[in-house]
Amino acid sequence: MSNHSEESSAKPASRGRAAPRPAFDPERRAAILRAAVTVFARKGFHGATIAEIAREAGLASGTLYNHFQNKQTILLALLDTMNDTGQREADFAAADHETLDSFTQRYVRQRLETFTQAAGDALGVILAELLTNAELRAAYARQLLGPTTVLGERVFARWASEGRIRPERVELVVRAFAAQVLGLLVLRQLGDDTLTARWDEIPDVVSDLMLHGIEGDTP
Amino acid sequence: MSNHSEESSAKPASRGRAAPRPAFDPERRAAILRAAVTVFARKGFHGATIAEIAREAGLASGTLYNHFQNKQTILLALLDTMNDTGQREADFAAADHETLDSFTQRYVRQRLETFTQAAGDALGVILAELLTNAELRAAYARQLLGPTTVLGERVFARWASEGRIRPERVELVVRAFAAQVLGLLVLRQLGDDTLTARWDEIPDVVSDLMLHGIEGDTP
Numbered sequence: 274m275s276n277h278s279e280e281s282s283a284k285p286a287s288r289g290r291a292a293p294r295p296a297f298d299p300e301r302r303a304a305i306l307r308a309a310v311t312v313f314a315r316k317g318f319h320g321a322t323i324a325e326i327a328r329e330a331g332l333a334s335g336t337l338y339n340h341f342q343n344k345q346t347i348l349l350a351l352l353d354t355m356n357d358t359g360q361r362e363a364d365f366a367a368a369d370h371e372t373l374d375s376f377t378q379r380y381v382r383q384r385l386e387t388f389t390q391a392a393g394d395a396l397g398v399i400l401a402e403l404l405t406n407a408e409l410r411a412a413y414a415r416q417l418l419g420p421t422t423v424l425g426e427r428v429f430a431r432w433a434s435e436g437r438i439r440p441e442r443v444e445l446v447v448r449a450f451a452a453q454v455l456g457l458l459v460l461r462q463l464g465d466d467t468l469t470a471r472w473d474e475i476p477d478v479v480s481d482l483m484l485h486g487i488e489g490d491t492p
Numbered sequence: 493m494s495n496h497s498e499e500s501s502a503k504p505a506s507r508g509r510a511a512p513r514p515a516f517d518p519e520r521r522a523a524i525l526r527a528a529v530t531v532f533a534r535k536g537f538h539g540a541t542i543a544e545i546a547r548e549a550g551l552a553s554g555t556l557y558n559h560f561q562n563k564q565t566i567l568l569a570l571l572d573t574m575n576d577t578g579q580r581e582a583d584f585a586a587a588d589h590e591t592l593d594s595f596t597q598r599y600v601r602q603r604l605e606t607f608t609q610a611a612g613d614a615l616g617v618i619l620a621e622l623l624t625n626a627e628l629r630a631a632y633a634r635q636l637l638g639p640t641t642v643l644g645e646r647v648f649a650r651w652a653s654e655g656r657i658r659p660e661r662v663e664l665v666v667r668a669f670a671a672q673v674l675g676l677l678v679l680r681q682l683g684d685d686t687l688t689a690r691w692d693e694i695p696d697v698v699s700d701l702m703l704h705g706i707e708g709d710t711p
Contacts, residue, residue, distance in 0.1 A: 400619075400678075401620035405620045410683050414682060439706060444686055446697060446701065456670070459674055462623055463632065464637075465637065467663055478661050479668050481660075484705045484706055
């Protein structure tokens with residue numbers, strides 16, 4: 274798969290181990306992403322180098338190139354993890370078997386956790402790059418944001434037809450929900466101490482707001 | 493006020509006009525901020541120079557330095573305009589004379605408009621710098637975000653005591669509301685076409701959600 278000489282010389286097989294690692298390896302890919310988060314948090318996106326990410330992951334740069342073409346590809350893979358793209362359909366399907374209340378609370382919690390776990394201290398760096406890099410943003414919109422938004426619209430439309438939610442402008446309601454989660458992450462990143470200190474209460478508060486609004490039972 | 497020689501030589505008074513402009517001039521300040529938005533959008537924050545911002549505003553660099561120490565001070569002033577810090581108390585006071593519905597809708601619309609008008613195409617650049625510049629972020633949290641959040645908490649607590657909103661965890665509800673507005677701006681900036689195309693419907697949809705939730709009248 275690779276023509277990089279570093280990779281060839283670094284291959285465990287050439288040092289006589291039993292099972293040669295394939296050029297592409299999901300565990301290595303995950304290790305590279307974790308290393309990238311660490312280096313991005315330390316150096317920023319532009320200050321980070323492939324060599325440093327590889328070193329942080331304990332790999333030769335050539336091995337890293339088996340998995341990712343460049344820093345931008347790494348960032349897009351991180352965004353994919355943060356976006357949980359592949360998992361989203363199953364997440365929504367689970368809502369059919371529980372109340373909208375318990376689903377929404379669990380869903381918001383999971384989205385917030387996935388974001389922060391995948392991005393860690395590099396969340397600000399990743400969002401900043403996304404906001405200022407038009408090429409990356411276009412790839413993100415096309416490959417990640419677009420598909421999950423379409424899925425969200427479909428699910429919300431079905432819930433509306435089943436009477437679980439109000440049927441008004443579901444395509445905008447989906448976006449308001451996505452924006453609520455995203456905005457909380459950004460606001461926390463901007464340094465709101467209360468939000469940070471009481472972060473574990475947020476899924477409960479926010480899902481209650483989403484479902485019932487601030488007026489609640491008052492007339 | 494200034495010792496910059498460029499400023500002295502550029503003073504209209506020295507060219508014999510009737511009314512000498514003061515060193516500090518609110519109109520010039522606004523012109524500098526508008527110029528900064530243009531240059532930030534064109535060059536990014538780090539690519540922009542004070543000289544280019546001054547040129548864009550039609551001023552000598554020395555004149556600009558009468559108003560702002562450096563690029564970071566300009567960015568903080570832009571954030572102040574986006575945040576509408578000084579206007580917020582009067583905005584909230586207006587809610588006492590109208591329904592929560594009409595207030596919320598007007599308020600969300602105004603917040604979204606102030607942000608986009610003040611920041612224009614530089615919104616992504618400004619948010620990105622805020623997310624990655626710890627010093628700027630600390631100043632923003634202390635000078636702008638903090639005071640408006642405290643004000644929001646006070647107003648929400650009063651509304652809760654008057655029975656206009658539910659009394660639960662108002663300090664987190666305030667943050668969820670701020671995050672909703674912020675998240676919509678970020679999501680739009682990330683390139684969601686539907687959000688951009690139907691942006692004028694958003695205040696209506698979002699304030700309805702905030703007040704009544706997605707379940708609305710359904711059981």
